[in-house]
Amino acid sequence: MKNLQVVEKEFSSLPIIDISALVSGKGNLYSAASQIRQACRESGFFYIIGHGVDENLQQRLEELSRQFFAQDLETKLKIRMALAGIAWRGYFPVGGELTSGKPDLKEGIYFGTELPDEHPLVQAGTPMHGANLFPANMPQFGETVLEYIEAMTKLGHTLMTGIAMSLGLEESYFADRYTSDPLVLFRIFNYPPNLSPSDGNPIWGVGEHTDYGVLTILKQDDSGGLQVKSKSGWVAAPPVPGSFVCNIGDMLDKMTGGFYRSTPHRVQNQSQNHRLSFPFFFDPNFDVEVKPIELDNYSSE
Ligand SMILES: O=C(O)CCC(=O)C(=O)O
Ligand SMILES: [Fe+2]
16 A cells, blocks of 8 residues: 555546457457556556456356355354465454554455465465365365456456556566566455444545555445545546446556556445455565566656
C-alpha cells in the first residue's frame, strides 16, 4: 500500500475494454493495448469483457461461496487461517482483517496455488507457499476454486501481454522477466449488509488502499459498492454483466515510475444483501527482483 498523498488524476468513469483479440491472438490486438494504456494512465482501473472465462464456472463459484459463508461461524473456523501458518490460507471472520489499522466489515477466505507438503519450496518454509485449506464438508468448493485459479492465471498471463504491448514492449516482456511462475493470491470476500452506524461515520467493507502487486482481476456480484478515487471525488465501479474489473498495483506503478497508476479504492456495501467479491492478485514470481522498466516513450500519451 503506497503513500496516499500522491497527486490524483481526474476521471469520471472507468472504460470497458474488449480483450477478445488478446485472448484469441487474432484481430486488433493494438486497439485493446492502446485502450489499456489510456486506462492505466488515467485511473489505473478498467473493465474487461471478451475474456473467455467460463460463465458456468463463475456461477458455480459464486453459489458455493454463498453456501460456505451461510454456515455457522464454528464450521467456518474449521479452516481458519491460523491452521495454515505462513502459507497464508484459510478463513478469517468479520473484523479479522484491518485496513490502515481499522477493522474491515467483511469475512473472507484466502487461497493460492496448491502445493503439496513435499514441494521443495514448502519444505523450505517459503512464505505464502503450501496447501490450501478447503472445507471438508463441501468437496466441490475446493475443486471449483482450483479450476477458477487456473482460468484466472491464464487470463493474468494474457493481460500481461496486453500490458506489455501497451507500453510498447515485446509481448513476452513480463513473462520472460517476472511472471513465468506468478505468485497468485485469490480471495473470496463476503461483505455483510452495511448497518449504518448512529455516529454517522461510515464503516468500510475495505478501507481506502492501493493493491501491492502488479495486476488485480476482480469478479464482483451484483451488489455494487466498489469506489475508485479520482481527483474530484469517488467514482463508482458498479457491476457490469460478464466483466471483470482490472486494476494496476503498486509494483507496476513503481516499475513504470508512476506512468501507470496504482489508484486508491475502497468498498462499502450499501445494498441490503451480502456482497460477494473475488479479487485475484497476479504478482511476479516470488523470488524475482522487480526493476524499473526503461522506456523511451514515457512522455507520450
Ligand atoms: O471487494 C472488492 O470489490 C475489492 C477488494 C479489494 O480492493 C482488495 O481486496 O484489494
Ligand atoms: Fe484492492
